[in-house]
Amino acid sequence: MSDLNEEGISLLSTTSVAFNSTGQTTLYTVPVSKTCVITQVVIVIGGDAGETDITIGVTASWDNWAGANGIAGGDIALDNMNAANDCLIISPATFIATPAANNILQSYAAASVIKIDVVVGNGNATNTVYVFGFLF
Numbered sequence: 001m002s003d004l005n006e007e008g009i010s011l012l013s014t015t016s017v018a019f020n021s022t023g024q025t026t027l028y029t030v031p032v033s034k035t036c037v038i039t040q041v042v043i044v045i046g047g048d049a050g051e052t053d054i055t056i057g058v059t060a061s062w063d064n065w066a067g068a069n070g071i072a073g074g075d076i077a078l079d080n081m082n083a084a085n086d087c088l089i090i091s092p093a094t095f096i097a098t099p100a101a102n103n104i105l106q107s108y109a110a111a112s113v114i115k116i117d118v119v120v121g122n123g124n125a126t127n128t129v130y131v132f133g134f135l136f
Contacts, residue, residue, distance in 0.1 A: 008134060009039050009132055009134050010132065010133075010134065011130060011131070011132055012028050012036070012038070012131045012132060012133050013027055013028040013130070013131045014128060014129075014130050014131075015027050015028075015116075015128070015129045015131075016126065016127070016128055016129075017116055017118070017127050017128070017129050018118070018121070018124075018125045018126070018127070019045070019049055019050070019052040019054075019078070019118055019121055019122070019123030019124055019125070019127050020121055020122070020123055020124065020125045021121040022117075022118050022119060022120065022121045023117070023118055023121075024062055024115040024116065024117045024118075025115060025116050025118075025129075026113055026114070026115050027041075027056070027114050027115060027116055027129060028113075028114045028131050029111065029112070029113050029114070030108050030109065030110050030111060030112045030113075030114075030135070031110065031135065032110050032111065034135040034136070035107045035108065035109055035110065035135065035136050036107065036108045036114075036133055036134070036135050037105055037106075037107050037108075037133050037134055037135075037136075038105070038108070038114065038131060038132070038133040039091060039105070039132050039133045039134070040089055040090060040091035040133075041056060041065075041066065041089075041090045041091075041129060041130065041132070042087060042088070042089050042090075042130040042132070043078070043081075043087065043088045043090070043127060043128070043129050043130075044085060044086070044087050044127065044128045044129075044130070045078070045081045045083075045084065045085070045086050045087075045123070045124055045127045046084055046124045046125070046126035046127050046128075047083075047084050047123070047124035048081070048082050048083070048123060049078035049079070049081040049082070049122075049123035049124060049127070050078075050079075050122035050123035050124075051077070051078075051079050051120060051122045051123075052077075052078040052079075052118060052120055052121055052122055052123040053076065053077050053078070053118075053119045053120040054066075054067075054075065054076050054078065054116055054117060054118055054119060055075055055076065055116070055117045055119060056076075056114065056115070056116050056117070057114065057115070057117075058108055058113060058114050058115070061117075062115045062117035063075075063117070064106065065105075065106065065114065066090050067117075075119050075120075076088075076090065078123065081123075092105060114131070
């Protein structure tokens, strides 16, 4: 029997991320001999996110999935996430007749390390980030 994440979209990782300081946290490492497509990321905050800004990706700037070079086209501001258990689903547009470059998902090769980068950290220390996608 194949792993579930090779048969359909599934939860790839669950990671605790602090939004009270800047820096990168690893969300997922693509397994050997696999390629990964991230379809969405869900953030659940533990308390007020303040004026936290984030990006997500694999490059040195950690922004090629969601950020300046990804689906958001810039840092993702969590300013309106004010109460514990507020959630944000980050995903590309479902369908656009002529998709813009930032609406096209990338696939990540084996051993790629996908990180979240807290660019501006003014929020709560206890937050959970869920990464969904599939492997092939």
